[in-house]
Amino acid sequence: MSEFDLLVKGGQIVTATETFVADIGVKDEKIAKIGKIDAESADMFIDAEGRHVFPGGIDVHVHLQLPFSGTISADDFENGTKAAACGGVTTVLDFAIQTKGSSIMDAVKARRAEADPKVCIDYGLHAAITDWNDRTQAEIKKVIEYGIPTFKMFMIYRNEGWMADDGMLFQALEETAKHGGHIGVHAESAFVLDMLIERYAKEKDKWGAYAHTLSRPCFTEEEAIIRAIKWAEVTGGQLYIVHMSTGEGADAVHAAKERGVKVYAETCPQYLLLDDEVFKGKNGHLYATCPQIKKPHDNERLWKGLQEGDVEVIATDTCTFTTEQKAAWNGDFRKIPFGLPGVETMVPLMYTEGVGNHGLSLNRFVALVSTNPAKLFGMYPKKGAIQVGSDADILVFDPERKVTLHWEDLQTNCDWSPFEGWQLTGYPEVTISRGKVVAKDGKFVGEVGRGKFIARKSHGRL
């Protein structure tokens, strides 16, 4: 029997803190040795010379097969995790959304029943709290002990029955603080937003899809972020702003961090790379997502935030809808299924744009797409690390490969891409999930159902 199952040889290993050339020996799904290793000592050999070797990407914000906006998001747990693997991502976190009147654990069990047989890479769940009562409060500790230390609360979506009001948010921050959990918030001002949406609905034919952006001015995100930060500050709870889209939000997070508030923020490629001009074209409705894509000055402030630490995580908010699903809008911006594909393109887009064009160091890039999410979400150093003993979740990345993005070439079920025609330099070559090759040159070669549920630890911090 060979000493190693797999050898990744001669690559430039890049972690959040170090860059060095070495071989990686994998045994029983884990990294067993880093150093100089003979090719004969392994059953399988990957030549990584001239390549970067990163810890696998981690996308902590995906919605696979989510019932939403009157339809179901088009990438299910099988295809969505295949797409992730093709794009160099080895771990995703999805959401179990509590139904009003039911327990959080019921939602978790139902979501696991959907995901477990299908997932092709490892995954975990956040629990979305929609119904706060004594039973919910008592469940928090149990859910954290089960391996779900991170909760999500929506400050909008009154019609979906998902909205959490300030009292719920306040109490959830208090309770999770006792047990080392955190609350992620979708921060937008529900009441002002709903009023503005109805105001613009009167002129919907004049504005088309652009009304989506007009009805959600930046201050609606800024106000909600500031409010959530206040509740975190006074309760001592840990807060995570999901899909932050505004420069004003980054300023608020910056100021709160300076005051010592436990707040972290995530942004997504669409808020860094696109601006609201996209809503003006004939296909403008395809780009509708919540919060919506903002202005060039927001892009710039968010890039600065990634450099300087106001923003610590890049994730995607993947919620795929096809052109047919998006067509349900029929000219009314209120009816667009909100969401975009993204998990498959996050790592290569952020490499080209972040490292190539916006001055992120290789180490900061790894921190943002892998190590920080692993740490904040209770998975480090099992995930997000290239260390002896860590899961062998490894991405061999070709920094020279030139790719023009076309939706037809991607694994996602989406029949369009927000980044169609973008020119990339650098692309995933081999994705390894717990020691098995699951994708090669953008094609899935793994096994359906091999992914495992990750029971995560509490007290995630950076």
Ligand code: URP
């Ligand atoms: O528009 C989006 N982002 N859809 C998914 C649900 C959410 O708000 O994250």
Ligand code: ZN
């Ligand atoms: Zn959201």
Ligand code: ZN
């Ligand atoms: Zn989301």
